[in-house]
Amino acid sequence: QVQLVQSGAEVKEAGASVKVSCKASEFSFTGYDVNWVRQATGQGLEWMGGMSANGGNTYYAQKFQDRLTMTRDTSINTAYMELRSLRSDDTAVYYCARLICGGECSRRRYFDYWGQGALVTVSS
Amino acid sequence: QSVLTQPPSVSAAPGQTVTISCSGSSSNIGNNYVSWYQQFPGTAPKLLIYDNYKRPSGIPDRFSGSKSGTSATLGITGLQPGDEADYSCEVYDNSLSAVVFGGGTKVTVL
Numbered sequence: 152q153v154q155l156v157q158s159g160a161e162v163k164e165a166g167a168s169v170k171v172s173c174k175a176s177e178f179s180f181t182g183y184d185v186n187w188v189r190q191a192t193g194q195g196l197e198w199m200g201g202m203s204a205n206g207g208n209t210y211y212a213q214k215f216q217d218r219l220t221m222t223r224d225t226s227i228n229t230a231y232m233e234l235r236s237l238r239s240d241d242t243a244v245y246y247c248a249r250l251i252c253g254g255e256c257s258r259r260r261y262f263d264y265w266g267q268g269a270l271v272t273v274s275s
Numbered sequence: 276q277s278v279l280t281q282p283p284s285v286s287a288a289p290g291q292t293v294t295i296s297c298s299g300s301s302s303n304i305g306n307n308y309v310s311w312y313q314q315f316p317g318t319a320p321k322l323l324i325y326d327n328y329k330r331p332s333g334i335p336d337r338f339s340g341s342k343s344g345t346s347a348t349l350g351i352t353g354l355q356p357g358d359e360a361d362y363s364c365e366v367y368d369n370s371l372s373a374v375v376f377g378g379g380t381k382v383t384v385l
Contacts, residue, residue, distance in 0.1 A: 188320075188374075195376055196312075196376040196379070197376065198373060198374035210372075212373050246320070248320075253308075253326065257307070257369065258307045260367060261308075262322060263322050263325075264322075265321070267319055
């Protein structure tokens with residue numbers, strides 16, 4: 152069955168970087184965009200950005216533009232999200248999710264499968 | 276402050292019906308399709324409704340979605356204790372060129 156399995160919890164100091172992985176089973180990232188969403192404790196979901204199915208395009212939320220990089224390794228069907236210059240308010244659970252588009256992707260789209268989440272704790 | 280507005284909480288007795296509203300604008304709900312996610316504490320969100328009203332395989336028909344203008348609504352009929360969770364709406368915002376989520380609504384079964 153389709154699964155997204157993420158790497159484990161991380162503890163980082165402020166100013167450091169974190170790289171979270173997301174390994175896909177029973178489907179290939181070359182056929183789907185993968186997006187990343189985070190959630191601070193007690194807060195709502197916050198979209199960070201994504202990578203296109205062909206890997207040729209990444210798109211980031213404006214607030215993360217200057218310190219976020221998404222990559223992937225198709226040989227091991229794994230996507231990565233790296234966030235730099237960490238601050239205490241980056242402490243959150245980070246999720247990867249598979250994006251489904253119906254026609255025009257900006258109009259008709261949803262996340263059908265999610266990873267289990269990876270807790271990133273930033274100490275100041 | 277979320278672009279999409281949801282009530283922080285709703286509650287009802289078992290067997291009753293609850294509705295959760297998600298209010299947006301013409302740049303998001305008014306022109307795009309809405310999805311809803313269910314999330315239990317400590318777990319990942321789960322797709323509940325997509326394309327405004329469609330249910331993925333395995334989601335009971337007690338859950339329903341609708342959209343009118345710049346607002347969307349999630350309905351849960353025959354409320355069960357196992358429905359206690361957080362529910363979030365989601366849609367693409369054309370002005371922000373970004374995916375936006377509602378702040379989430381906690382459903383409590385009394």
